[in-house]
Amino acid sequence: MIKIAVLGYGTVGSGVVEVIGKNRDMVNKKAGEELEVKYILDLRDFPDDPYGDRVIHDFNVILEDEEIRIVCETMGGVGAAYQFTKQALSAGKSVCTSNKELVAAHGPELLALAKANRCNYLFEASVGGGIPIIRPLNYSLTAERIEAITGILNGTTNYILSKMENEGADYHTVLKEAQEKGYAERNPEADVEGHDACRKIAILSSLMTGKNVDSNKIYTEGITAIEPKDFEYARRMGMSIKLLALSREVGEKTLAMVSPFLIGGDHPLHMVNGVFNAVFVRGNMLGDSMYYGRGAGKLPTASAVVSDVIDCARHLGKVIMCFWDAEEADLMNIDEVERAFFFRVKAGEGEARARELFGDGLREVRLPGETEECGFVTQTMAELTFAERWEKLTGVTAGRRLRIEA
């Protein structure tokens, strides 16, 4: 029997206990041994919970109990979670986590600590919720040089954008509804400003490059400025608007960014709607592959944590391969990135100045019956070049500019 401790009895933590309980036969068969949740660490008590008798308040009980071989860190944050993870790994206890913030901030250090203590730090649940993506990158696409990763990595923003697209509703109305339904947090900033997607692409970029991609250095733009009219133009062009987190190799450098993008109707990410997530991976031999599923939610996320627990159980005393060095990856300045852009200007003056600034390469996009404004798609150009010209349109613009993902 292998004994486990769960840190934090919130949504994911209670899900972990539920998955191990409900799928007991399957989990034990795959683990090769019986798994038992011995402790649940939380500040609160849960007297009416069937597992209430396992709730403790002192982490040292877990740390000092040699029976505990695997710890699930489902607390979140980079404070106590960081300290507990370091202590557990130093004591040779493997840690499985859903905490993307901690993995993004201290991944290489915690992986090195695990290795030094012949145990494992696994984080399948930190990206894409229940979608297997960390393990496919680490164990399946091993014969590939990964050239690009493009993901819809945040369910809240994808839900909001899908809803805006389908109902023509504005951002604030949809956000409020999402908050009421529990799909968005009361303080939605981490989601809608792109910080959550940023941490996740930092993790995927690090695994792609084998070096550390610092999430603080990733250009990040959220969805708060997207308007219903943007979706009208998108539909007109047979496109959709998605918050994409992307990472790609450009020469010796790595481009990583998070931003809303227009994507075409034939792009596989186009059909990823609502709370679903997907990760699109391009390898130099395999070409394109995609991993799709529920990117959040209690049981999907818990299922991913438990798959890590099973992996740890099968590798007690052995270190599972993961290449993520502390060496900083060389990130590309996004000013140099070349792509096409969409923008909206006021009819008349705006149109005239846009044509003058951008020349012949502009493609006009008009909405039926719309006389106040007009949209344009540019040729492929550097971000900086576009930004300089866009700046010159101040006063005659009619909305935001959007990047286009080819």
Add this chain to the structure above:
Amino acid sequence: MIKIAVLGYGTVGSGVVEVIGKNRDMVNKKAGEELEVKYILDLRDFPDDPYGDRVIHDFNVILEDEEIRIVCETMGGVGAAYQFTKQALSAGKSVCTSNKELVAAHGPELLALAKANRCNYLFEASVGGGIPIIRPLNYSLTAERIEAITGILNGTTNYILSKMENEGADYHTVLKEAQEKGYAERNPEADVEGHDACRKIAILSSLMTGKNVDSNKIYTEGITAIEPKDFEYARRMGMSIKLLALSREVGEKTLAMVSPFLIGGDHPLHMVNGVFNAVFVRGNMLGDSMYYGRGAGKLPTASAVVSDVIDCARHLGKVIMCFWDAEEADLMNIDEVERAFFFRVKAGEGEARARELFGDGLREVRLPGETEECGFVTQTMAELTFAERWEKLTGVTAGRRLRIEA
């Protein structure tokens, strides 16, 4: 250094050698040791090939060379490939294969043989080409009870159906073109009659149930009877026609089948076009997830074989988890399966008799300007019930019947 032998220097075999060569740094890093192709077994000689000096004609050289720890079986078929695989595994050499026919026919026996000899029999490339699906099922979705797998598992038929859909062309014209382009074999029977997809779903079903699903017992229907007019009706209903291979748990039994299906525009498999493949998996905790990519082709398939080689290299002397017993799974008779059907009848007499036989539940589907015939969608009903009524429409039908995947 770990030495490898490749059996069969055809498309996939030469791809394996190419992937190991081109991605040498990555492959060796992931394998934890340098990999070297020492022998290539083929009946032919390749004097002008850069690896021509490694080509041999006698399998015993490989078998008797203790340096060879891993063998890639990329010959295909169930004759020599079966004998060589058994001999290699008996000698404690791991075998990695793309040979779905052999895996489907002798999987449990070969897995047991590998286990007894403390080596591994891996077959990631046997299903979905380069798409990681075997490893995600075996290592990632370990906390799940898998309830259903639905796949587009054959690139040739998906290419033909996509082309028929987009161009309104008939089956024979598109098949001929696919043969000229090399997307279909000169003898296309294994693909177009569904046998290839059948072997692949037999493998996935076996991994899903942990028991052996005999491909010979799987109901299999191909695409040769699909007509351009079927696509007109499909479009009218916002649907598409795909050759689906599916497996699901129904009570204590397993339903496995291969057949063309109408699927709705909001189903994620709807967007899987051309030579792409995808596998849709439903777990009891995770819900739906999907794995998408190139289901065939030299380098994608070879990449999957090499990922298996890397896995073997990292587990020399250890047995990698795979649950696929020799015990036969209890397959459900498809007569009992309940679903909705689409069918076409002649206008007038056919319509009248259809309404009489199927009653109020029928939904009519009319093509604009079509006066000769009419389509109907039934309510959910058992296959056998539908078949009995369909039989009674003999003489007034206007085309095939199609199953509908909800």
